[in-house]
Amino acid sequence: MSAQIDTTAQDAPEGAVTTGLAALEPVAHLVGSTFVDGVPVLYAHRSAEQDGQRTAGLFFRVGSADETLATSGITHLVEHLALHGRQLSDGHHNGVTAESYTLFHVRGSDEEVVAYLNTVCAALQDLPVQRLEVEKQVLRTEAQRRAGGPFRPMRQWRYGAQTYGLAGYDELGARRLGEDDVRAWARTRFTRDNAVLFVTGGALPDGLDLSLPSGSRMPAPVPSSALPRTPAFFRGEDGNVVLDAVVERSAAAVVLAQVAARALFHDVREEGGYSYTADADYSRRDASHATFTLYADALPQQQSAVVGGMIDTVARLRLGKIEQSELDSARAQLLKGLDAPDLVSGLLPTYALDVLLDHPVKAPEVSRAELEAVTVEDLRRVATDVWSDALLQVPGRAGAEWAGLAAAPQCSESAVEGIRYPRVDDPDVALVIGLAGVSLTTPHGAATVRFDECQLLSKRPDGARTLVGVDGFHVVVEPTLHVGLGAPAVSQGIDARVPDHLVVDLPPRDPQEVPQPRPAPPAPPKERSRLGRWVDQRLDESVKTLNQVFFVIVALGVLVVLRAEPQGSALVAVLGTWALVQGAAGLAWWLVARRRRQLRAAGRR
Amino acid sequence: MPRKRSSAATPPVPPLFKTEETHPQIAALQAVAASGDWAAVMACLEGLSPHDRDFAVRYLADVEGVEGLLEAAVEEDPHDPLLRTLLADRYVHIGWAIRSAHRAEHVSREQFLQLHDWLRRAEQILIEVCAEHPTFALAWEVRLTTAMGLELGHSEARRRYARLRSLDPHRFTAQKALLQQLCPKWRGTWADAHAFATECSESAPVGSPNGAVVALAHIEHWLELDPPQKDTYMKSAVVRDALRRAAARSVRHPEHREDFRSVGAHNAFALAFLLGEHEEDAAVHLRVIGNRASGAPWDYLDDPVTYFTYFRDAALAAG
Numbered sequence: 001m002s003a004q005i006d007t008t009a010q011d012a013p014e015g016a017v018t019t020g021l022a023a024l025e026p027v028a029h030l031v032g033s034t035f036v037d038g039v040p041v042l043y044a045h046r047s048a049e050q051d052g053q054r055t056a057g058l059f060f061r062v063g064s065a066d067e068t069l070a071t072s073g074i075t076h077l078v079e080h081l082a083l084h085g086r087q088l089s090d091g092h093h094n095g096v097t098a099e100s101y102t103l104f105h106v107r108g109s110d111e112e113v114v115a116y117l118n119t120v121c122a123a124l125q126d127l128p129v130q131r132l133e134v135e136k137q138v139l140r141t142e143a144q145r146r147a148g149g150p151f152r153p154m155r156q157w158r159y160g161a162q163t164y165g166l167a168g169y170d171e172l173g174a175r176r177l178g179e180d181d182v183r184a185w186a187r188t189r190f191t192r193d194n195a196v197l198f199v200t201g202g203a204l205p206d207g208l209d210l211s212l213p214s215g216s217r218m219p220a221p222v223p224s225s226a227l228p229r230t231p232a233f234f235r236g237e238d239g240n241v242v243l244d245a246v247v248e249r250s251a252a253a254v255v256l257a258q259v260a261a262r263a264l265f266h267d268v269r270e271e272g273g274y275s276y277t278a279d280a281d282y283s284r285r286d287a288s289h290a291t292f293t294l295y296a297d298a299l300p301q302q303q304s305a306v307v308g309g310m311i312d313t314v315a316r317l318r319l320g321k322i323e324q325s326e327l328d329s330a331r332a333q334l335l336k337g338l339d340a341p342d343l344v345s346g347l348l349p350t351y352a353l354d355v356l357l358d359h360p361v362k363a364p365e366v367s368r369a370e371l372e373a374v375t376v377e378d379l380r381r382v383a384t385d386v387w388s389d390a391l392l393q394v395p396g397r398a399g400a401e402w403a404g405l406a407a408a409p410q411c412s413e414s415a416v417e418g419i420r421y422p423r424v425d426d427p428d429v430a431l432v433i434g435l436a437g438v439s440l441t442t443p444h445g446a447a448t449v450r451f452d453e454c455q456l457l458s459k460r461p462d463g464a465r466t467l468v469g470v471d472g473f474h475v476v477v478e479p480t481l482h483v484g485l486g487a488p489a490v491s492q493g494i495d496a497r498v499p500d501h502l503v504v505d506l507p508p509r510d511p512q513e514v515p516q517p518r519p520a521p522p523a524p525p526k527e528r529s530r531l532g533r534w535v536d537q538r539l540d541e542s543v544k545t546l547n548q549v550f551f552v553i554v555a556l557g558v559l560v561v562l563r564a565e566p567q568g569s570a571l572v573a574v575l576g577t578w579a580l581v582q583g584a585a586g587l588a589w590w591l592v593a594r595r596r597r598q599l600r601a602a603g604r605r
Numbered sequence: 606m607p608r609k610r611s612s613a614a615t616p617p618v619p620p621l622f623k624t625e626e627t628h629p630q631i632a633a634l635q636a637v638a639a640s641g642d643w644a645a646v647m648a649c650l651e652g653l654s655p656h657d658r659d660f661a662v663r664y665l666a667d668v669e670g671v672e673g674l675l676e677a678a679v680e681e682d683p684h685d686p687l688l689r690t691l692l693a694d695r696y697v698h699i700g701w702a703i704r705s706a707h708r709a710e711h712v713s714r715e716q717f718l719q720l721h722d723w724l725r726r727a728e729q730i731l732i733e734v735c736a737e738h739p740t741f742a743l744a745w746e747v748r749l750t751t752a753m754g755l756e757l758g759h760s761e762a763r764r765r766y767a768r769l770r771s772l773d774p775h776r777f778t779a780q781k782a783l784l785q786q787l788c789p790k791w792r793g794t795w796a797d798a799h800a801f802a803t804e805c806s807e808s809a810p811v812g813s814p815n816g817a818v819v820a821l822a823h824i825e826h827w828l829e830l831d832p833p834q835k836d837t838y839m840k841s842a843v844v845r846d847a848l849r850r851a852a853a854r855s856v857r858h859p860e861h862r863e864d865f866r867s868v869g870a871h872n873a874f875a876l877a878f879l880l881g882e883h884e885e886d887a888a889v890h891l892r893v894i895g896n897r898a899s900g901a902p903w904d905y906l907d908d909p910v911t912y913f914t915y916f917r918d919a920a921l922a923a924g
Binding site for chain 2: 272274301302304307308309311315318319396398403404
């Protein structure tokens with residue numbers, strides 16, 4: 001990671017905001033602009049390309065943050081389909097689906113660049129949707145490669161399951177998308193009015209055909225929030241410490257990222273060897289804000305020192321002394337970037353993105369002046385902003401409340417009312433299915449997904465379900481784990497209440513992946529109450545006594561009958577009565593024994 | 606532990622266990638602090654040698670009610686590192702008093718919550734002090750205790766100690782604090798605790814009291830043992846030799862000059878030798894101690910006064 005030069009940092013003079021190609025006015029001496037087939041195009045006035053190679057990039061103002069969880073991956077699918085059939089011999093090319101834009105990028109000869117751009121535009125108008133299932137498979141393979149990592153949970157915890165939070169999720173929505181969905185997305189988002197092209201290398205090459213449907217410029221997604229309070233923390237997996245914050249874009253924030261990277265490296269790598277990697281990053285999020293990130297890795301036995309070190313590094317930057325030399329050295333490196341021989345070519349993508357995001361474009365000399373004007377005090381101010389918006393991912397048990405950070409919400413605010421299905425192996429945990437939604441309740445709180453806020457319902461053929469709410473909380477429904485949770489309860493209680501367009505069917509699982517209740521430790525038999533034990537004992541004794549008396553009487557009766565004495569009939573009556581009493585006692589004993597068996601069975605769970 | 610002897614010999618002078626009793630200057634300092642005259646406190650501290658100052662300043666946290674005075678002083682001078690650190694140290698002291706000195710299994714959940722609450726208040730002050738004044742060693746020292754109580758983990762405790770050591774390599778009070786963290790009762794190991802103690806002793810200039818950390822480590826170890834190991838551990842030649850070596854480098858060394866730290870160091874050696882029944886070794890320290898006992902480590906015993914008196918008389922008679 002490293003800080004990028006943000007040549008369009010925030011503080012534009014009041015009233016200077018112009019949109020579309022007019023925004024290029026401040027760089028009109030460097031950058032030309034025109035329309036080709038209705039697509040705005042930026043190009044450098046002078047060519048500095050030495051090898052007859054050009055770079056071009058076609059931006060669309062649509063990205064993963066424009067999707068929902070149930071359509072997640074749709075932009076990525078369009079990008080893949082549009083590039084299908086391109087060969088590497090067509091020049092070095094690539095497609096990028098970012099959060100707020102999609103970029104088709106190429107480097108090559110004029111012919112290669114023109115061929116690439118023309119084919120991409122043609123493909124966008126008529127996507128090879130017959131490839132849809134294959135490309136979905138490709139997406140899943142790509143997702144596996146980048147799965148995990150410490151940065152995805154940062155998105156989920158900060159934004160929930162929408163807008164910029166979607167970058168933290170698998171592209172599950174792609175599974176349920178059909179040809180019509182993908183075509184419609186391309187027709188409305190990949191339009192000439194929602195695109196900007198840049199081309200390096202002077203005057204435009206001949207033969208461009210950028211025919212695209214008309215449409216409208218899509219506004220940038222409005223960021224969601226799943227963090228009621230900041231600075232906040234959550235517990236992540238071992239091995240990584242990550243702190244991020246959303247700050248206003250500024251030259252000072254760009255410089256601070258450089259200063260912070262060096263400070264963190266010094267504090268956790270050079271000083272104690274607690275980390276191997278320690279770095280900082282500044283990345284533009286949208287027109288006005290950037291994401292500021294600090295990252296350090298750690299061995300499990302060193303990670304508390306990395307957390308402490310990072311907290312102290314940030315504390316020093318916001319409260320302590322930032323040496324002028326730290327600022328100067330970071331600034332010098334950034335200014336060097338502005339001295340690149342072909343600066344304008346390097347800046348064209350940034351300018352194109354500014355035009356696309358309706359953000360004022362800044363000339364390099366303005367960027368230079370802003371960098372030069374940054375003071376230590378400015379850095380301190382940004383560091384204070386970083387801290388007040390911080391989200392920290394910490395490994396280990398200790399959390400970060402000790403450093404003044406609030407725990408990010410671990411539980412939903414409430415559980416829904418409904419039918420309880422206790423866990424087989426833990427009666428304190430229950431799934432609750434109600435009219436309003438689904439909750440998984442535990443003694444420590446509940447995770448709830450309300451049907452009216454449900455973003456996605458995924459289904460497995462084995463009956464398992466996962467519901468994801470807008471705040472990022474999810475509830476996993478595993479019928480094998482809950483008492484009485486049969487297929488009817490799942491289909492009527494859950495499936496019937498979630499609209500089809502939010503439902504994703506997942507393939508069958510390996511039977512070994514279907515969770516089973518944990519075997520209980522060999523627990524002592526469940527304690528009964530004292531009264532219960534007393535009743536049991538008395539019943540045991542009574543039944544034994546009754547049995548003994550019964551046998552004595554039967555023996556006597558046999559003797560009497562054998563002797564055929566007249567008292568025999570009276571004794572038969574006594575025997576009959578006794579048999580009735582014995583029967584009643586036996587029934588009571590059987591009921592008690594059955595209850596005991598049930599209790600023992602419960603104790604085994 | 607030897608059985609109590611029925612000797613009726615009454616000590617001529619009863620032992621004193623409180624530091625403010627054995628060190629009148631510290632009592633005077635506490636009295637000034639109790640009056641809230643921080644300028645006078647600073648002046649008193651300035652009048653002490655650096656070692657004595659580092660030692661004495663931690664006793665300001667013992668002053669009942671001093672937190673109110675310190676909070677007012679910090680409000681008036683919010684950037685003063687000493688006042689803020691003293692306030693944090695007082696919060697630590699209050700939290701620890703609630704926790705009590707018992708082992709974790711005897712501390713209630715409510716006590717833990719309150720301890721953590723006080724420690725967090727202290728820690729957050731200290732984060733700021735260390736950020737603003739990274740060379741202010743006292744704040745790093747108090748952060749060893751907050752790290753331990755907040756259970757932040759060994760690597761964080763060691764990181765803090767490393768920061769402190771870079772400022773003050775042989776800070777006796779801090780070494781005693783880290784030793785606690787390294788013991789098994791705070792999830793450490795005896796190997797780590799003894800290695801650290803040895804390093805404190807060996808790396809310190811001869812004549813400095815740091816060797817006593819070795820004695821304290823062995824006392825901690827002995828406390829955790831059950832019979833029959835408990836009866837033999839301190840008597841072993843290995844422990845005895847380690848104690849003698851550490852003592853010879855520190856308070857028994859001809860270059861040792863007495864300061865506030867010396868009494869505690871002599872007492873640590875005295876108890877360690879007495880537990881191993883090395884009365885002659887103990888007598889060397891007990892003669893220096895006189896009636897100046899110290900709370901730690903004697904308060905690990907059920908009846909410190911009786912034991913101290915008994916041991917001292919026995920050792921002095923034998924030695």
